[in-house]
Amino acid sequence: MxxxxxxxxxxxxxxxxxxxxxxxxxxxxxxxxxxxxxxxxxxxxxxxxxSANARGLADGRTGALGLYSFDMFLEAVETGGARPVSEDPGPFFGADASERAFADDADAEDFRVFPLYVDEVQRGFELECARRGRALLIGRGTATDRAGIIDIASRVDGLAVFPGARSAELIAQVSRRLPVVAFAMPFGQGELHHVQVDNAGGTEALTEHLVTVHGITDIAFVGAPEMPDYAERFTGMCRALTRLGLPAPDAVLDPTALVDDNPFAVIRTLAASGRLPRALVCASDQHALDLIEVLRSLGVDVPGQVAVTGFDGVVAGRLSDPPLTTVRQPMEAMGRLAVDILMESLAKRGAAALDRTLPVRMVVRRSCGCPSA
CATH class of the missing domain: 1.10.260.40 (lambda repressor-like DNA-binding domains)
Structure with a gap:
């Protein structure tokens, strides 16, 4: 050779x-x-x-950055809260055992588990890594899978993380070993860098639109506030209602999580008794898209009977029927900014943790009752 x-x-x-x-x-x-x-x-x-290995031997660095997601679907499977994708949904006609392993089972899966928001942020992270000539390692796991994130952290110079409901302690542990950027977590003590968006401001603008443009005063929130960004969105809705002289709820109406054995149980009960609110502000686009399907199956017209809004601005919302009124996060910019912060941290060891909150933009479409743009 x-x-x-x-x-x-x-x-x-x-x-x-x-x-x-x-x-x-x-x-x-x-x-x-x-x-x-x-x-x-x-x-x-x-x-x-x-050779990344040679560089690591020379200066202790790998030349790679990492992106890790605490996957809500994997956590649900781990706790028995969702059907594993590999579970048999029924017969595949004309396929032998080996072919079944590669069969497209998308119709049997719950689209709420697909990380649409994560995918768009990841794209920005990938593009910026490529622009800077950095290798990228991607991993996902649960908050109890400590080995997964530790393994990724051992192979990269810096790490960006999509947190899970119980991942804060593990993320903090990793941040003591290398620079870490957390998406969608409130800024606090410690060594973590943060990239987030104006969650409260976004839902405040949506709520004001529903009240002032459509004259809707009966507004409720859908989605479990276990994630900090979801809780901030609920706060924004309540803030707008209070400012406009309307009663604000003490709690969300329906605490459906993205992965739930019995999604929208409260909504189904209210629909059966004809007591649905006139508008439902959802914690995310994925909540909203699934909710619209549920309401349609119950014979409830959106937006004729109930207006529905989302949050994130994923592409699927433009293609839904009706198209989804939402708040658009600058997701690609978030991914690129995370790379910028990690590179700056590597160049300036010991610098203070950074907190970056990016603006959002309301996008009005037909699901709230407006004509499509």
Whole structure:
């Protein structure tokens, strides 16, 4: 086998230092475009590929960033709260045992478990890692799966995390070992960096729209407030109602979680007795999209009888019937910002934890009673 080219070979071929070669791959913004192209051309000619392991031995860094999600669906399966995707939903006609393992069972799955919001933030994180020449490791698990996040943390220089309902202590533990950015968690004590959005402001604007534009005064909240961002959204709705001189509820109307054995039980009961509120502000788009389907199955017209709003701004909301009125988070920007914070933390060890709250935008469509834009 021919000798594998090294960074020294590339440096000699390009007529630059080994530090310049390293910067050309790891921190391209620090190298002039013409010099970087010379280095890359030499690397291509030599079939040189940088080694993350070698870099780690040299400076204790891997050159990779990580993205970890505490998956609510996995937690529900772990506790018996949802049907595992692998559970047999019925016969597959014309498929043998090996083919069944690869059969498309999407129709039998609960779309509420698909991490639509996570996917869009992840895309921004991926794009920014690619722009900066950073490798990316992605993992997911439950709050009780300590080994999963520890394994990812041991392989990367910095980590971004989508928290779960019981993950705060584990995330704090990891943050003592390397820079960590948490999405959708309130800023507090400790070493965590935070990227979040104006949750309360978003639902406050939605609620004001329902009251002032549509004249609706009977408004309730749907979704379990176990996640901090959901709780903030409930607070925003209540704040708007109080400011507009209307009674604010003490608790959410229907505490359905994204993964629930008996979703929207309260809504079903109220629909059966004809006592549904005139508008339902949902904790997320995934709640809202599923709720619209449930209401349709109960013979309730949206928005004719009940207006429904969401929060997140996922693409599925544009395609639903009716299209979903929602609050759009800048999800790609959140992912890119997390990479920025991690890179800054690596460059300035010991810097104070950062808290970044991004603005949101109300998007009005037909589910609240407005004509589609």
């Amino acid at each position: 021919p000798k594998r080219p090294t960074v020294y070979d590339v440096a000699q071929a390009a007529g630059v230092s080994i530090a310049t070669v390293s910067f050309a791959f790891r921190q391209p913004e620090r190298v002039r475009a013409s010099t970087r192209e010379t280095v890359l051309a030499a690397a291509r000619a030599l079939n040189y590929v940088p």
